[in-house]
Amino acid sequence: MANTTTDVRRYPGFLAFTILCLVLLYTPMIIVTIYSFNDSPSITKWGGFSWRWYQDVFFGIEAAKFKTAAWNSLSIATMAGISATVIATSAAIGMIRGNSFKGKSLSFGLINLPLMVPEIVSAVATLIFFSAIGITRGYFSILIAHMVFCIPFAYLPIAARLEGIEKSYEEAAIDLYATRWKAFTKVLMPLLAPGIISGFLLAFIISLDDFIITNFVKGAGVETLPTAIFGSVKQGIKPNIMALSTLMLLVSVFFVSLSYYVSKLGERSR
Amino acid sequence: MANTSALEVRNAVKVYGVKPNDVIALNDVSISVENNEFFTLLGPSGCGKTTLLRMIAGFETITQGSIRLFGENIENLPANKRPVNTVFQQYALFPHMTVLQNAAFGLTMLGKSDKEANSVAGRMLEMVQLGGFADRKPGQLSGGQQQRVALARALAPSPKLLLLDEPLSALDLKLRHSMRVELKQIQEEMGITFIFVTHDQEEALTMSDRMAVMSNGELQQIGTGKEIYEQPGNRFVADFIGETNLLSATVESVKGSHATCVIGNNTRLECVVSDAIEAGSSAHISIRPERISLAKSTVSSAGQDTLTGVVSRYVYLGTDTQCKLLLDDGTKINCRVQNAHGSTTDLAVGERASIHIDQGAARLLVN
Ligand SMILES: Nc1ncnc2c1ncn2[C@@H]1O[C@H](COP(=O)(O)OP(=O)(O)OP(=O)(O)O)[C@@H](O)[C@H]1O
Ligand SMILES: [Mg+2]
Numbered sequence A: 001m002a003n004t005t006t007d008v009r010r011y012p013g014f015l016a017f018t019i020l021c022l023v024l025l026y027t028p029m030i031i032v033t034i035y036s037f038n039d040s041p042s043i044t045k046w047g048g049f050s051w052r053w054y055q056d057v058f059f060g061i062e063a064a065k066f067k068t069a070a071w072n073s074l075s076i077a078t079m080a081g082i083s084a085t086v087i088a089t090s091a092a093i094g095m096i097r098g099n100s101f102k103g104k105s106l107s108f109g110l111i112n113l114p115l116m117v118p119e120i121v122s123a124v125a126t127l128i129f130f131s132a133i134g135i136t137r138g139y140f141s142i143l144i145a146h147m148v149f150c151i152p153f154a155y156l157p158i159a160a161r162l163e164g165i166e167k168s169y170e171e172a173a174i175d176l177y178a179t180r181w182k183a184f185t186k187v188l189m190p191l192l193a194p195g196i197i198s199g200f201l202l203a204f205i206i207s208l209d210d211f212i213i214t215n216f217v218k219g220a221g222v223e224t225l226p227t228a229i230f231g232s233v234k235q236g237i238k239p240n241i242m243a244l245s246t247l248m249l250l251v252s253v254f255f256v257s258l259s260y261y262v263s264k265l266g267e268r269s270r
Numbered sequence B: 001m002a003n004t005s006a007l008e009v010r011n012a013v014k015v016y017g018v019k020p021n022d023v024i025a026l027n028d029v030s031i032s033v034e035n036n037e038f039f040t041l042l043g044p045s046g047c048g049k050t051t052l053l054r055m056i057a058g059f060e061t062i063t064q065g066s067i068r069l070f071g072e073n074i075e076n077l078p079a080n081k082r083p084v085n086t087v088f089q090q091y092a093l094f095p096h097m098t099v100l101q102n103a104a105f106g107l108t109m110l111g112k113s114d115k116e117a118n119s120v121a122g123r124m125l126e127m128v129q130l131g132g133f134a135d136r137k138p139g140q141l142s143g144g145q146q147q148r149v150a151l152a153r154a155l156a157p158s159p160k161l162l163l164l165d166e167p168l169s170a171l172d173l174k175l176r177h178s179m180r181v182e183l184k185q186i187q188e189e190m191g192i193t194f195i196f197v198t199h200d201q202e203e204a205l206t207m208s209d210r211m212a213v214m215s216n217g218e219l220q221q222i223g224t225g226k227e228i229y230e231q232p233g234n235r236f237v238a239d240f241i242g243e244t245n246l247l248s249a250t251v252e253s254v255k256g257s258h259a260t261c262v263i264g265n266n267t268r269l270e271c272v273v274s275d276a277i278e279a280g281s282s283a284h285i286s287i288r289p290e291r292i293s294l295a296k297s298t299v300s301s302a303g304q305d306t307l308t309g310v311v312s313r314y315v316y317l318g319t320d321t322q323c324k325l326l327l328d329d330g331t332k333i334n335c336r337v338q339n340a341h342g343s344t345t346d347l348a349v350g351e352r353a354s355i356h357i358d359q360g361a362a363r364l365l366v367n
Helices: A014-035 A052-059 A063-097 A104-116 A119-133 A139-163 A167-175 A180-209 A212-217 A225-234 A239-269 B049-057 B099-109 B114-127 B143-155 B173-190 B201-207 B225-230 B235-240
Strands: B007-016 B023-033 B038-042 B064-069 B084-087 B161-165 B193-198 B210-215 B218-223 B245-255 B258-263 B267-273 B282-287 B292-296 B307-316 B320-327 B332-338 B352-357 B363-365
Touching (some): A052 A063, A052 A239, A063 A104, A063 A139, A063 A180, A104 A139, A119 A212, A139 A180, A139 A212, A139 A239, A167 A180, A225 A239, B007 B049, B023 B049, B023 B210, B023 B218, B038 B201, B049 B161, B099 B143, B143 B173, B173 B193, B193 B201, B210 B225, B210 B235, B218 B235, B235 B282, B245 B332, B245 B363, B320 B352
Parallel strands (some): B038 B210, B084 B161, B161 B193
Antiparallel strands (some): B007 B023, B007 B064, B210 B218, B245 B258, B245 B282, B258 B267, B282 B363, B292 B352, B307 B320, B307 B352
16 A cells, blocks of 8 residues: 555655644643643643642542532443443434334434534523423433433444344344344344444543533533533633543543444454 | 145245335245255246245245245244244354354253253254364354354254255355255255255256246246256246257147147257147247257258258367257257267368257247
8 A cells, every 4th residue: 555656645745734733633632731740830831740730639629529520420421321322222223223114314314413413502402491391400401411412422333333233143043033132132232242332432431521511401519520620710720620631531542442442343353 | 744745835925115116026936845855946146035035934024925834824923933944145153152152042042951952052063063163153164164053053953944045155166066965965864844045056956856946036847856957847947957959949730748840941840848839839949958969961861850050169068068050040059968979079160960859858848
């Protein structure tokens, strides 16, 4: 590949452009990460290496607030991730394995619409909907909203995996006297597992990171990590926020890598 | 119960889709398969073989008609309730299970204990000569070995009927040939009725007790390989199974099962007829190439009832030689002579030959 003339790497300016993109993408994160270890309270002047802002996150005046927010974020992400994955798996099986039905492409569109609709629109709509049906805003309303908007993110990797699994495996199972449920648990599930895990991880990360919708549907006093950080930043950026952001970045990187690794593993086992 | 067929499909119709985009995949197909029979469904691509097989297995609903298994109607049973197992074309072995787990799957699903399921599965693997591969994953086997596992898996629950959809098509030629023999042996040993789908006529001829030739969703003929080869019922069958010469002819007179026909330049030919036909109608005559022999054309032999033509080409095929001839009326025909006899080749290309057709080898086909 490297020698072919159509190789994109041979286009003039390719290297410079790539570097520019990478710089724009990653410089802010790198700076935040570096300055989270800054000993000085200034966010622009370097004052030597220290762990003090990390200590501040865990033991400082805002520690309790962050701890509750982190707990809310993680528990919501876990529950929303799990339920979105279950719903997305059923939807994928229905869409891909089911017979074609009227409005199949419409259903596909509806499942994936949240990916296309501007998040602010979803946020406002969800808020209005919740007030209309009288759900009080708080932990529960955040959870419901997250369950819903995570579905398409869980759906995509699951559906992609399912598309690649031949129908004949399930037919073979049923032919060998398995009930539909056994065919699903004994044969389809294990084959679909990498897709399901990626789907869950993706949904989990999306829920963990969400700010806009959460900010709209959360009640006063209930915070997730992103809204808690936003709240703190409004009163001026302190380096402890950088430490907290770095920690969240670490969690995200971990889950994204895990999701990538799982789908790679799945490809090899196919 | 002694004389009920293992399988009886009656007037099966399968329509895929809805009007106006419907496809009639099977049109009024009836077959009956005897117990312990190796029965083959043979036909070109798209003729509905897989459809019929999947309908018997229960993966497709039957639009019209009935399916009986040892006298019992099964068309309304779901696939997992039919005592019928399938060997899939791409094997469909469960990649996350070991070979043994694959082979034991059916018995486990039938509620047998792990011990019993594994011991039967182990015996099946022995039978297909894969006893030492029990702990491998299917991905670690060659295509031929995977095929045997698929066979062992389908046979382990002792189905009343085994369905095989082109199981040999993914194997290379050598392996395919040895698997033919092995499959037939296994079928005889186990005494299970096999329904085998193929589009390869040689495969069908070597393995089957009987076969059904299909075309375009319709049944063309059912019979033993010999019957179908030697007494093809119509032009499609004559042409699809083996090689044949088809000559158009006009019927001059019919006497019992024989007819006198006129072909080409007013040459008369005695033919065997199977279907009723009236004098004066036109039809086709099928003659297998190996039942034609050639001789040097001499004035005395070139009577009214002898076909003559010019040798246009020889094709050497190993065991035999194909000789292409151009008849006087412009029809091209082929004949084959075994090289062991070496009698044809004494005619040079371009030489005139008189053509002799074996007694009963010319068959008049109405359709
Ligand atoms: N699910 C389906 N929906 C619509 N049409 C179908 C479907 N399955 C098969 N057909 C059509 O039915 C006809 C018979 O198909 P079938 O698969 O039975 O053929 P086949 O004899 O097995 O061919 P091959 O030798 O290529 O496997 C074909 O015209 C095919 O296009
Ligand atoms: Mg087929």
